Amino acid sequence: xxxxxxxxxxxxxxxxxCGILCLVLPxxxxxxxxxxxxxxxxxxxxxxxxxxxxxxxxxxxSMGEIGAPFGNELRAGMLEAAVASLFSIITLLSxxxxxxxxxxxxxxxxxxxYYISTLFLLCSMLALVYTNDLFTAYVFxxxxxxxxxxxxxxxxxxxxxxxxxxxxxMSLVGSGLFLISICIxxxxxxxxxxxxxxxxxxxxxxQGQYRAPLQVAIALMGVGLSLKSALWPFSSWxxxxxxxxxASSSAMLSxxxxxxxxxxxxxxxxxxxxxxxxxxxxxxxxLLVFGILGMVMGSVNALFxxxxxxxxxxxxxxxxxxxxxxxxxxxxxxxAAAMVQVAVHACTKAMLFCAAGGLMDxxxxxKKFRDIEGAGRRDPYxxxxxxxxxxSMVGIPxxxxxxxxxxxxxxAVTVGxxxxxxxxxxxxxxxxxxxxxxxxxxxxxxxxxETAPTKASEKLRxxxxxxxxxxxxxxxxxxxxxxLNLTIGLQSDRLMQIITTGLSMFG
Amino acid sequence: MNKQKRxxxxxxxxxxxxxxxxxxxxxxxxxxPPLGRADNPDINEVVEFYMEEGPEETxxxxxxxxxxxxxxxxxxxxxxxxxxxxxxxxxxxxRIDGEASNDTLVAIDRRYEPTGDPILTQTFKVLVPAVxxxxxxxxxxxxxxxxxxxxxxxxxxxxxxxxxxxxxxEKTERFMTSGLHRRITALALCFYAIAKxxxxxxxxxxxxxxxxxxxxGAILSAGLILPLNICxxxxxxxxxxxxxxxxxxxxFNK
Amino acid sequence: xxxxxxxxxxxxxxxxxGIGLSNLMLAKxxxxxxIGLNIMDTSVFLFLAAKGYVDNTIAPIVxxxxxxxxxxxxxxxxVPAGLVLTGIVVSVSVTAVLxxxxxxxxxxxxxxxxxxxxxxxxxRDREDLQ
Numbered sequence: 001x002x003x004x005x006x007x008x009x010x011x012x013x014x015x016x017x018c019g020i021l022c023l024v025l026p027x028x029x030x031x032x033x034x035x036x037x038x039x040x041x042x043x044x045x046x047x048x049x050x051x052x053x054x055x056x057x058x059x060x061x062s063m064g065e066i067g068a069p070f071g072n073e074l075r076a077g078m079l080e081a082a083v084a085s086l087f088s089i090i091t092l093l094s095x096x097x098x099x100x101x102x103x104x105x106x107x108x109x110x111x112x113x114y115y116i117s118t119l120f121l122l123c124s125m126l127a128l129v130y131t132n133d134l135f136t137a138y139v140f141x142x143x144x145x146x147x148x149x150x151x152x153x154x155x156x157x158x159x160x161x162x163x164x165x166x167x168x169x170m171s172l173v174g175s176g177l178f179l180i181s182i183c184i185x186x187x188x189x190x191x192x193x194x195x196x197x198x199x200x201x202x203x204x205x206x207q208g209q210y211r212a213p214l215q216v217a218i219a220l221m222g223v224g225l226s227l228k229s230a231l232w233p234f235s236s237w238x239x240x241x242x243x244x245x246x247a248s249s250s251a252m253l254s255x256x257x258x259x260x261x262x263x264x265x266x267x268x269x270x271x272x273x274x275x276x277x278x279x280x281x282x283x284x285x286x287l288l289v290f291g292i293l294g295m296v297m298g299s300v301n302a303l304f305x306x307x308x309x310x311x312x313x314x315x316x317x318x319x320x321x322x323x324x325x326x327x328x329x330x331x332x333x334x335x336a337a338a339m340v341q342v343a344v345h346a347c348t349k350a351m352l353f354c355a356a357g358g359l360m361d362x363x364x365x366x367k368k369f370r371d372i373e374g375a376g377r378r379d380p381y382x383x384x385x386x387x388x389x390x391x392s393m394v395g396i397p398x399x400x401x402x403x404x405x406x407x408x409x410x411x412a413v414t415v416g417x418x419x420x421x422x423x424x425x426x427x428x429x430x431x432x433x434x435x436x437x438x439x440x441x442x443x444x445x446x447x448x449x450e451t452a453p454t455k456a457s458e459k460l461r462x463x464x465x466x467x468x469x470x471x472x473x474x475x476x477x478x479x480x481x482x483x484l485n486l487t488i489g490l491q492s493d494r495l496m497q498i499i500t501t502g503l504s505m506f507g
Numbered sequence: 508m509n510k511q512k513r514x515x516x517x518x519x520x521x522x523x524x525x526x527x528x529x530x531x532x533x534x535x536x537x538x539x540p541p542l543g544r545a546d547n548p549d550i551n552e553v554v555e556f557y558m559e560e561g562p563e564e565t566x567x568x569x570x571x572x573x574x575x576x577x578x579x580x581x582x583x584x585x586x587x588x589x590x591x592x593x594x595x596x597x598x599x600x601x602r603i604d605g606e607a608s609n610d611t612l613v614a615i616d617r618r619y620e621p622t623g624d625p626i627l628t629q630t631f632k633v634l635v636p637a638v639x640x641x642x643x644x645x646x647x648x649x650x651x652x653x654x655x656x657x658x659x660x661x662x663x664x665x666x667x668x669x670x671x672x673x674x675x676x677e678k679t680e681r682f683m684t685s686g687l688h689r690r691i692t693a694l695a696l697c698f699y700a701i702a703k704x705x706x707x708x709x710x711x712x713x714x715x716x717x718x719x720x721x722x723x724g725a726i727l728s729a730g731l732i733l734p735l736n737i738c739x740x741x742x743x744x745x746x747x748x749x750x751x752x753x754x755x756x757x758x759f760n761k
Numbered sequence: 762x763x764x765x766x767x768x769x770x771x772x773x774x775x776x777x778x779g780i781g782l783s784n785l786m787l788a789k790x791x792x793x794x795x796i797g798l799n800i801m802d803t804s805v806f807l808f809l810a811a812k813g814y815v816d817n818t819i820a821p822i823v824x825x826x827x828x829x830x831x832x833x834x835x836x837x838x839x840v841p842a843g844l845v846l847t848g849i850v851v852s853v854s855v856t857a858v859l860x861x862x863x864x865x866x867x868x869x870x871x872x873x874x875x876x877x878x879x880x881x882x883x884x885r886d887r888e889d890l891q
Contacts, residue, residue: 133582
């Protein structure tokens, strides 16, 4: 066994260990430890990705001497490694980009607790990506829920508390449904490991046994996970939770947490239920319809929003709709398009939330449109990041969003009937709406302050101009984010190749 | 539409949805394998293995303990971490930091509960040693008899709360300081994570681990299961105590 | 009818789950919502425990004298027991976090009604805009 194959297990365990150590370390030390641990994990996962790119095949890593079907297992393939590296890189960049906000939003004594939550959040996301055991997935889904709530509510004001309450309750309903679904699958197959359940399910399906329990289990799995990944109409909790949190929390929540559940869902569809059975199930059509509605409704809501972070949150609902549309098409091209969107949206939305934090700093901490007028001039890094983000979201060639839309349309053309027409129409509508509201934001961000401002506002603006601080860490993070986005846009062929190879390793 | 009407519509909609949900689930349960048959799909080679090979391989007579701390130890590590992160979340929400002195902490003590009752206090004093003893017994014998780290830890935690209410905050906090709580929890969880990392590494790479089953039936047997049970018990007890103290007064004594 | 009687605990579990779910959706009081959530969790444990039960068997704990010739048909299924254990731990932790959020919300808004809290927040938002 090659030493690099230990990366999945040890990246999870290292993050866990560092999270525990943060409890006893002093503040600065825990910050450094968290950064180093995440960087180390990112490096390890990139090494694993390179190992797969050199032609290695997917492998199973048993957690202990005894493997299937008795013990816990991890499974790593090219797609898993790529997603894990992306997640750890973006977590690191989000932490760096929002560091100034962490200082002001979170009590000095509680910074350690924030880093513990972040480390465990990343740990649980990596576990969801790599696990080959459904029950392990449930345990880490719960860790993910609790820590995601923790990073929302660590900015302790009335808004975040109420928002995290709603978020938590919705998430818990989702995990309850997920748990029942696991119980049903266990009752009919007698296994908990993904590969063994798949064998059992295929056999039962061939014999025509336990049809109803299987159908219900698949439906509950779909509903439970789409509750947690904010598929419209289950997304009412998202705008509050994502817009009220601190900048790095918003970036991680919108960029990564939703995606980890979507990845788990794709993994379950491929590796637990099996593609063949999945395609014949009505839940896919449901996901497609709600995905399409989400694409349109998220954009429509965003059009009327006058608050920069809430606008980004509504835009997330729309973008999640694209992912579900891709999954709902049911073909492997559709799922590949969905995975491209996962990667592109993770990079872009995390960058936009960090940049929104910068704009807020340049406008006296307000996130309302009337206050951030011209903030892009006061903080050019955030301004450039918003330009790049807009170009990508709207889908200009050579940017990430273009690849998503192109591959999604290509996937939609091949399926027949109403799916084809509806999804293409939705893509066009949503693209137009996205262009309108993002360009509106750009116009506001770069508009020169009004000619005749009131005296009070003029004074405020003078203050803000002085306050624009020199924060090298934030600037560095934004530059890296922009480079990451451009790389994904320019290297789209390679990205597509990784995803298609990874998906073929899934089966 | 006014608010009352909207609420009514929402309530009706929720009820109808729930009824549909219950109907579907009841139909589904009717199709599930019947209760208690020995030929159900879940009684398969996995159960056979856990029961027939497990006790000799792990040294734990209690097959459930053997399963959760040996074969499915990764799940259980995650489970202890759930407790840990939830305690962290409670700290984020309720811990009073910074300028709050001990006086404020004492002043807001017991905001949400009545103060001590002499009968209860005296009963607690009688019960405390027995409860601690029982908790320790259940933890130490987790691999031999019913019980284990989680149940034993919960009992020890309950014992700590009884002790606190019997003898008062001052006496308890002489030893249960914030520093002790943090160090002991971190130590137990770190030991668990490191020990399991070692066995995961040796297991997956086909190396020989030092772990040995010992003589099944003896207290000091079953490889890592006994130390892991103790770690789990410490984590559970500390979590219960810290959550109680956070809800009660918002912090440890400095 | 016979299948109904034979799967009684599972039926009960599903009805309980529905009760918990409707309580969670309909109750305005946050504490009642949390109780609903706990009913849901408990119903899942009942379902799992019922799945692990096998007629005429004993708890999965062997004695020293049995070693070497254990017959797995004599014992119940140990797997659901482990799963229920995990579920209980998760449910306890989640309840603790939820209750602490409620304590903080009550300090902040002096009410336990979620609608009332949202109304106060909207009002603050409007005042903010003016």
